Amino acid sequence: QSVLTQPPSVSxxxxxxxxxxxxxxxxxxxxxYDVHWYQQLPGRAPKLLIYSDTxxxxxxxxxxxxxxxxxxxxxxxxxxxxxDEADYYCQCYDDGLGGRVVFGEGTKLTVL
Amino acid sequence: xxxxxESGGGVVQPGRSLRLSCAASGFNFNNYGMHWVRxxxxxxxxxxxxIQNDGNKKHYTExxxxxxxxxxDSSKTTLFLQMDSLRDDDTAVYFCAKDPRxxxxxxxxxxxxxxxxxxx
Numbered sequence: 001q002s003v004l005t006q007p008p009s010v011s012x013x014x015x016x017x018x019x020x021x022x023x024x025x026x027x028x029x030x031x032x033y034d035v036h037w038y039q040q041l042p043g044r045a046p047k048l049l050i051y052s053d054t055x056x057x058x059x060x061x062x063x064x065x066x067x068x069x070x071x072x073x074x075x076x077x078x079x080x081x082x083x084d085e086a087d088y089y090c091q092c093y094d095d096g097l098g099g100r101v102v103f104g105e106g107t108k109l110t111v112l
Numbered sequence: 113x114x115x116x117x118e119s120g121g122g123v124v125q126p127g128r129s130l131r132l133s134c135a136a137s138g139f140n141f142n143n144y145g146m147h148w149v150r151x152x153x154x155x156x157x158x159x160x161x162x163i164q165n166d167g168n169k170k171h172y173t174e175x176x177x178x179x180x181x182x183x184x185d186s187s188k189t190t191l192f193l194q195m196d197s198l199r200d201d202d203t204a205v206y207f208c209a210k211d212p213r214x215x216x217x218x219x220x221x222x223x224x225x226x227x228x229x230x231x232x
Binding site for chain 1: 147149156157158159162171173174207212217218219220221222223224225
């Protein structure tokens with residue numbers, strides 16, 4: 001069981017908005033550590049999508065946005081496009097076991 | 113343009129060793145922390161190890177502590193992962209990843225990965 005909890009799957013039609021949640025605890029998100037999000041297309045390496053809760057690397061469309069509150073974070077994708085179909089992972093630093101990086105188990109986005 | 117190219121993966125028997133390499137280019141290697149992240153088949157990514165830009169600090173996930181060693185060679189701008197006493201559950205694609213600073217604990221750039229299969 002992952003330290004960060006994500007829904008296994010979400011879906012939406014083209015043009016719609018979806019959100020993916022990432023639930024943590026007081027040893028990671030709630031301790032003030034930043035949350036980061038990655039997109040992974042089939043057979044590819046993960047790609048940084050959102051860093052430090054809300055920031056987008058250059059080249060990432062503003063359709064992607066992040067937020068954080070308390071012990072949870074969320075990724076929102078608006079104006080869904082077929083090429084957004086991928087796996088999405090949240091990631092954070094955690095104080096447990098002497099300090100470690102933790103990932104969520106991932107959410108599969110299906111664009112209907 | 114950042115390039116990270118992993119090599120050294122393959123099929124290895126349980127208990128044996130393997131050494132992975134990651135050739136880095138397109139950035140000042142000496143200024144950035146580096147990580148290894150692995151992904152077992154059908155699973156999410158798992159952070160494995162970190163080395164600070166100057167090589168002085170190293171951190172490992174509990175599952176590999178005492179068996180894996182991360183290192184770097186600044187003259188060759190190459191990152192390494194020495195994997196000893198390999199187990200079946202070490203089977204995964206291993207990615208090297210660049211930290212955006214010396215130790216920010218996230219992954220700004222990734223290599224394409226190298227597959228390690230531990231099987232008798």
